[in-house]
Amino acid sequence: MFEIFKDYISGKLIISEEDWAKIGSFAVSKQLHKKDYLLKEGSIRRFSAFVCSGCLKTYRVDDNGYEHITKFSMERSWAGDMNSNISGKPALFSTKALEDTELVLFYDEDFDQICAEVPGFQALMNKDLKVCMSSIESRINVVLSYSAEEKYHAFLEEYPGLSTRIPQYMIASYLGITPESLSRLRKQLAGSRMPLKLMTGS
Amino acid sequence: MFEIFKDYISGKLIISEEDWAKIGSFAVSKQLHKKDYLLKEGSIRRFSAFVCSGCLKTYRVDDNGYEHITKFSMERSWAGDMNSNISGKPALFSTKALEDTELVLFYDEDFDQICAEVPGFQALMNKDLKVCMSSIESRINVVLSYSAEEKYHAFLEEYPGLSTRIPQYMIASYLGITPESLSRLRKQLAGSRMPLKLMTGS
């Protein structure tokens, strides 16, 4: 499981075997079953979590009891939101497994130590953070200026393959529309992709 | 002008006079007049910019010619978006001064050198980045789950004092609604705050 994390980092940064041993000694494996929480709103998060397999949603429940999904996390990416990662503050969002999920955790102090001691690691995390931030910025642009249909396509591109792994109402929540609207939208899209011979009935 | 930047950092990190001299030698002052660009969509950004006075908007123009504002930057904060700051890629957004604005720029190589040589600076920037990211995540939540009225209040809180410095149609763009809708919303809010005696006419 740690191998998946190692493979992910190795694609971006060359790290000596000695340093890998150090990183490995800090890594904590964690299994979640479907519907288990990685983090609950209001609790304090003291770790970073890398997803090896499975997927999770990060969301908030509003005053009316409606759930709003801000982010999905798939395999080979970091789970959860940064909001919950600012030390000391209670999380505003919850993160929950949507499938059985395998993670590698690094507790904050350990992670800081890795950043400080492994050459290039801090800079890599910094870059990862910037890329991640840039993608959130794009998402704001999507949410503000795209139609429901364009937002749906953006979702399909952002999370390839995810649309068949999770219920549709969660996609709707992520897009900021109702499940009914998404259902109608998809029906419409399917219609426009219909072969001609099927549309020219007597 | 550099003093404002120094004051901003000093509140978060103690830096020796020697290191301040080094930072100062890299800092580049820049003045923008109202309507001047800090960065145009499509060009490549090679610096980080700190706002000492004035304010800017970061935005994108869509295929229909409509402008979508993703972010404002006020004094004592970093200007522009991270998207444009990932080295090498042409910017997706433009950043433009809304008032006469004074900035301090750091070119990428210089900034990297400061991060590498000034103790704690890299970690501080990392933390700033995380805080910034957390605020964008909150914004996604706002945009997705708040009503127009709630979004307007969130804007007022996020950018204290800004609402009277910029035209209303820009606030509307930031909120993702039309200027007409914002106008009606404000009228409604003003009405509900009316003293009772004015609402009980004969």
Add this chain to the structure above:
DNA sequence: CGATTCTTTGAAAACAGTCAATCTGTGTGG
């Protein structure tokens, strides 16, 4: 199976958007 959980569909209502006209304030030049 039987029971949830999820998706689809319909009709009505609420909401925000569009278009077009009017109003307001500000700054410029005569």
Add this chain to the structure above:
DNA sequence: CCACACAGATTGACTGTTTTCAAAGAATCG
């Protein structure tokens, strides 16, 4: 100092999309 132009704000009538509510149909899971 006034008149005008211009940018921005407001208002009204209309249109269109999305939501809401309710009910019926799939699909999935134990």
